[in-house]
Amino acid sequence: MPETSADATGLLVDETPDRTFRQSLVYVGRLFWRDKTGLVGLIMFLMVVFSAIFAPWIAPYDPLQQDLRAAKTPPAWTEKGSFDHPLGTDNLGRDILSRIIYGSRVSLTVGFFGVLIACSLGLTIGLISGYVGGRTDNIIMGGVNLILSLPYLVFVVFIAAILGRSLLIVILIFAFTDIPIFVRITRGEVLRIRESGFVEAALSIGAKRRRIIFRHILPNLIGPLITIATFEMSAMIFYEAGLGFLGLSVPPSVPSWGNMLAVGRKYLTIYPWIATIPGLAIVFTGLAMNLLGDWLRDVIDPRLRRVKK
Amino acid sequence: MQRYILSRLIQSLLILLGVLLIVFFMLQLTGDPVSLMVSRNASPEQVQRVREEMGFNRPMMVQFADFMTGAVVGDFGMSLRHRQPAMKLILERLPATVELATVALLMAMVIGIPLGLLGGSNPGGFWDTLCRLAGLIGQTIPNFWLALILIVFFSVGLGWFPTFGRETCTVFGIHLPTRSVILPAFALCLFTTGQLVRFTRAAVLEIKNEDYVRTAYSKGIGDRQIYTRHILRNAAIPLISIIGVQFGYLLSGSIYIETIFSWPGIGNLLAEAIGNRDFALVQAIAFFASLTVVILNLLTDIAYGLADPRIRYGD
Numbered sequence: 021m022p023e024t025s026a027d028a029t030g031l032l033v034d035e036t037p038d039r040t041f042r043q044s045l046v047y048v049g050r051l052f053w054r055d056k057t058g059l060v061g062l063i064m065f066l067m068v069v070f071s072a073i074f075a076p077w078i079a080p081y082d083p084l085q086q087d088l089r090a091a092k093t094p095p096a097w098t099e100k101g102s103f104d105h106p107l108g109t110d111n112l113g114r115d116i117l118s119r120i121i122y123g124s125r126v127s128l129t130v131g132f133f134g135v136l137i138a139c140s141l142g143l144t145i146g147l148i149s150g151y152v153g154g155r156t157d158n159i160i161m162g163g164v165n166l167i168l169s170l171p172y173l174v175f176v177v178f179i180a181a182i183l184g185r186s187l188l189i190v191i192l193i194f195a196f197t198d199i200p201i202f203v204r205i206t207r208g209e210v211l212r213i214r215e216s217g218f219v220e221a222a223l224s225i226g227a228k229r230r231r232i233i234f235r236h237i238l239p240n241l242i243g244p245l246i247t248i249a250t251f252e253m254s255a256m257i258f259y260e261a262g263l264g265f266l267g268l269s270v271p272p273s274v275p276s277w278g279n280m281l282a283v284g285r286k287y288l289t290i291y292p293w294i295a296t297i298p299g300l301a302i303v304f305t306g307l308a309m310n311l312l313g314d315w316l317r318d319v320i321d322p323r324l325r326r327v328k329k
Numbered sequence: 330m331q332r333y334i335l336s337r338l339i340q341s342l343l344i345l346l347g348v349l350l351i352v353f354f355m356l357q358l359t360g361d362p363v364s365l366m367v368s369r370n371a372s373p374e375q376v377q378r379v380r381e382e383m384g385f386n387r388p389m390m391v392q393f394a395d396f397m398t399g400a401v402v403g404d405f406g407m408s409l410r411h412r413q414p415a416m417k418l419i420l421e422r423l424p425a426t427v428e429l430a431t432v433a434l435l436m437a438m439v440i441g442i443p444l445g446l447l448g449g450s451n452p453g454g455f456w457d458t459l460c461r462l463a464g465l466i467g468q469t470i471p472n473f474w475l476a477l478i479l480i481v482f483f484s485v486g487l488g489w490f491p492t493f494g495r496e497t498c499t500v501f502g503i504h505l506p507t508r509s510v511i512l513p514a515f516a517l518c519l520f521t522t523g524q525l526v527r528f529t530r531a532a533v534l535e536i537k538n539e540d541y542v543r544t545a546y547s548k549g550i551g552d553r554q555i556y557t558r559h560i561l562r563n564a565a566i567p568l569i570s571i572i573g574v575q576f577g578y579l580l581s582g583s584i585y586i587e588t589i590f591s592w593p594g595i596g597n598l599l600a601e602a603i604g605n606r607d608f609a610l611v612q613a614i615a616f617f618a619s620l621t622v623v624i625l626n627l628l629t630d631i632a633y634g635l636a637d638p639r640i641r642y643g644d
Contacts, residue, residue: 162343165344166343166344166347166348169344169619169622169623169626170348170351170619170622171577171578171581171615171618171619171621171622173581173584174581174584174599174614174615174618174619175351175615177584177599177603178355178603178611178615179355179358181603181606181611182355182356182358182608183358251468254468254469258471261471261473262471262473262585265473265585266584266585266588266600266603268603281473281474281477284477285477285589288477288480288481288485289480289481289485292477292481292485295477296474296477296478296481299471299474299477299478302471302474303469303470303471303474306468306469306470306471307465307469310465310468310469311465
């Protein structure tokens with residue numbers, strides 16, 4: 021693919037932006053088609069995104085609407101179930117399907133903004149650490165290693181318990197505790213790219229530091245960072261659900277997958293579907309993001325692309 | 330080797346110092362730690378009494394110095410709820426957590442390493458597919474959800490295991506785990522198993538192409554000897570570090586599993602302490618969990634250095 025390899029050096033992009041963009045889209049499409057698991061992951065993920073965006077239109081009920089007469093209705097495929105509530109209702113008669121659809125909003129918001137903040141801050145700090153080096157690098161990496169050697173869950177639970185339950189706080193907790201991961205990846209890549217032939221070539225024709233960072237290092241960072249971001253987003257969705265399960269995430273009135281698990285757990289032995297079905301939504305999303313992430317990892321690194329048959 | 334151990338030791342101590350700083354100042358995040366600990370409708374007098382009792386009315390630096398000197402000798406103050414030293418409560422719960430984590434680690438090793446070995450020795454085959462599946466399952470199924478499913482199927486449905494609690498049987502004065510540990514340990518080992526499968530498989534794939542393996546083959550050595558003598562032995566080096574890190578994670582990360590199964594361990598104590606807003610106990614648990622992880626990382630690094638001379642001389 022000569023067009024895309026030209027992208028990487030940043031030489032041909034300016035001349036024919038339209039063509040390269042369309043061609044790269046076709047190229048990405050072809051890569052998806054070649055490895056079907058990536059395609060499956062993408063479709064699954066888009067389904068979750070779709071349900072989060074269009075929740076009010078596709079959810080059959082108001083997720084907060086209680087109907088005590090229909091409480092604890094089992095899912096439609098069991099004997100006592102009915103198609104009024106395809107996935108059954110919870111202890112207060114709220115429709116589980118509608119709550120799962122609305123719950124995807126919380127999970128995706130936390131995952132998306134958490135990763136966005138963590139990634140942008142981590143990228144900045146990692147660039148500084150890798151490019152400046154010396155004492156700055158030592159101090160930053162000391163902090164990163166300190167945070168990475170803490171038992172993550174214990175501290176997240178600790179902070180969440182102190183700061184209280186709100187969506188913003190949950191996002192910020194995950195965003196800030198996840199920065200070190202992105203710092204470490206960025207720094208490692210910067211150190212590797214800085215030693216590469218094309219940076220040396222650019223330096224030798226007199227490129228300035230700014231040009232090197234923005235033209236040569238940043239474009240090469242996008243691939244690995246997107247891959248890590250996918251995995252981290254799936255991890256954040258897990259941890260958010262886990263916090264909700266312990267009663268430390270968004271307020272109990274908000275329909276979220278973690279909160280649904282927390283409610284369902286109390287009825288586990290008698291009405292198991294209240295807890296188990298929302299869990300399936302988490303597994304579905306996690307599977308989608310991991311398939312997508314695995315695919316990205318293989319596709320973005322051309323060396324792996326060739327090895328993988 | 331001594332220099333290597335010494336430098337790792339100093340690093341660990343620095344990390345522990347950082348942990349103490351974080352644990353101490355975390356409580357100050359909201360400005361007034363006392364308001365976190367008392368109930369919402371406590372009278373101002375009650376608040377004041379707690380503040381004096383806990384020593385929060387002193388200057389912050391004095392509090393910090395006090396906290397540090399206490400921490401060095403393992404004293405994290407009194408649990409507000411239990412009226413007992415926080416460390417004593419933790420040590421009481423320690424055996425249950427160690428039992429759960431050890432069984433989970435053993436399960437992960439027994440399932441994960443052979444599977445990774447089989448998959449790596451024959452990429453693209455049946456076992457390899459199973460490997461990929463195990464790696465994927467480990468990352469996509471949350472252990473708290475798996476725990477609920479296991480209870481529904483095996484405890485409620487089939488009645489094979491108790492739904493919650495820890496039972497031990499005593500043989501010659503030693504408490505041995507019974508079947509009550511199986512479900513929680515299995516739920517807990519899921520992620521670790523996935524990691525072990527992935528890393529064993531990757532290590533085998535890489536080592537298989539090494540020159541010394543080819544040399545061994547050309548000498549006419551059989552598959553079995555090559556796997557045990559050359560591949561497994563070299564794959565063991567990176568596995569040591571994975572196992573060490575994972576054991577730390579298992580020892581500290583069982584808050585969900587312990588809560589779900591009412592397992593009387595440290596994770597359960599943490600959940601209780603948070604429910605009771607007993608933050609002295611939370612601080613102590615956070616420090617204790619970090620200490621466990623740091624010590625395990627240190628031991629792992631040392632084992633790594635012993636196993637691979639390149640690491641101890643490279644530094």
